[in-house]
Amino acid sequence: MQIKPLTTIIAATSSFLIAMLLPDIIWAKQQATTTGSTAITTNTNNQIANNKDNQFEVIKISSVLAKNINTTQQKLKELELKTFDLSVPKRFQGKTVQNITLKNKQKVIALTFDDGPWNKTTEKILDILKKHNIKATFFVLGQRLNKQKEIGKKIVEEGHVIGNHTWNHPAQKNKMNQDRIESEIGQTGKLIYQITGKTTKLFRPPGGFLENGLADYAKERKDTVVLWSTDSKDWYDKSAQEITKKVLSKSRNGGIVLLHDGGGPRDHVVEALPNIINGLKQQDYEFVTIPELLTIKDRELHQEELAKQRKK
Ligand SMILES: [Zn+2]
DSSP: OOOOHHHHHHHHHHHHHHHHHHHHHHHHHHHHHHHHHHHSOOOOOGGHHHHHHHHHHHHHHHHHHHHHHHEEEHHHHHEEEEEETTTOOOGGOOEEEEOOOOOOOEEEEEEEEEEEEEEHHHHHHHHHHTTTTOOOOOEOHHHHHOOHHHHHHHHHHTTOEEOOSSSOOOOOSSSOOHHHHHHHHHHHHHHHHHHOOOOOOOOOOOGGGGSSHHHHHHHOOOOOOOOOOOOTTTTOOOOOOHHHHHHHHOTTTEEEEEEEESOOOHHHHHHHHHHHHHHHHHHTEOOOOHHHHHHHHHHHHHHHHHHHHHHO
């Protein structure tokens, strides 16, 4: 799945906005012209009354325009939000990210959930996140999403970011067949788009294996390969206390936390999540999605580059 170039999106948006505005502007103009010509043909004795009419029309036109400008601004804001949540800054496109370090005073951390959508577990996790007003990133499997379309839709509808984690979860070190690689990523990306309307540019390789060809193909597509800095080991350790301890002791500014909503019974993750969230809040963390995290890092790097240029 190719993402549309930004220019196409802008062009499409502009024509959409113009198309939306035009009928009202034309209507307002017609109203003004009609009133104007009536004013000329009507008895001049009525000039004062007509002037008043014209003034009224002018007010009417301005209110129509004002209303449209408001709607336009609203639409642009919505569009900006829509594109922001899945867009990755250029410097991270086609790259692998793992250890993001931030100097920002406000500490941020990204919770990520893999191997879903999973019946019941994912929705319980969504409810906890909603209660705490936290947005996370979900790396879904195509075969799971195909079975749990509604949950997949819900992930996006509730404001979370969705990423590609292949179709079948081939967690292997050895090089894979190219057709298989392309269908693992391509089919999943297509399904994500069909179900959520989102084109994801985030890819997480199963098991974190970078040598089997999946990550290389994702990078060729200019996807960002997202690893993690904190492994909760929830796939191995079934104790909610242990995984909470692991995440809290290994958290740091700019961290990416690996958790699982799918791939097996994850009741211990559901049990641990409120404690993980509260513990991180006590450490003054704010929760961000992967694109948000990368945007914050991008801004920091940009500031550093500017400072360097000034010194030269
Ligand atoms: Zn996985």
